[in-house]
Amino acid sequence: MxxxxxxxxxxxxxxxxxxxxxxxxxxxxxxxxxxxxxxxxxxxxxxxxxxxxxxxxxxxxxxxxxxxxxxxxxxxxxxxxxxxxxxxxxxxxxxxxxLVGVSPDDRRVLIRALDTIVQNLADGETSSLKSTEGAAA
CATH class of the missing domain: 1.10.10.10 (Winged helix-like DNA-binding domain superfamily/Winged helix DNA-binding domain)
Structure with a gap:
């Protein structure tokens, strides 16, 4: 893409x-x-x-x-x-x-899943930073 x-x-x-x-x-x-x-x-x-x-x-x-x-x-x-x-x-x-051939319903599911993945990764970075900061203190 x-x-x-x-x-x-x-x-x-x-x-x-x-x-x-x-x-x-x-x-x-x-x-x-x-x-x-x-x-x-x-x-x-x-x-x-x-x-x-x-x-x-x-x-x-x-x-x-x-x-x-x-x-x-x-x-x-x-x-x-x-x-x-x-x-x-x-x-x-x-x-x-x-997305040719992907139904509107499947597009919505895909977008929700990708949003969840992005959020999980962002949360993981925040958690990692907090863990690192806590260990350094």
Whole structure:
């Protein structure tokens, strides 16, 4: 599914890491750069490099936070918002293609199951962090 999407989105001239960042920034305009690293589950230095390249390409802009000038907030440009609309449409097409032949009821069951898996993994990370913090204390 990822390969099919990337093949279709390649015309935008963005790497998979860049379009992931673009989607997140388009959904959460003004997100702090450090928070963006957490959301994308990549190292802050990697986000910094991605943001540098995307800013140079006119996809995003950095602004200082009004209350803490050390914090860099990331905003999409008009170019990014237009690309986001296209990426969203492409993702919808690939999603629909992947579910051809799956009934609406089966889709609902699948989505519920995947939501449960995601929640279990998120809960597991929280539990692991609490266990690690408790052991260190």
């Amino acid at each position: 990822r390969k099919r999407f990337e093949a279709r989105a390649s015309g935008l001239g963005l790497s998979s890491a860049q379009w992931r960042l673009l989607v997140r920034v388009a959904k959460e305009a003004g997100v702090a750069q450090a928070r963006l690293a957490e959301l994308l589950e990549i190292e802050p230095i990697s986000v910094s490099r991605l943001v540098d390249r995307m800013e140079e390409g006119g996809w995003i802009e950095r602004r200082s936070d009004a209350t803490d000038r050390r914090v860099r907030m990331i905003f999409p440009t008009a170019k990014a918002n237009a690309a986001y609309a296209e990426v969203k449409s492409l993702a919808g097409e690939v999603y629909e293609e992947s």
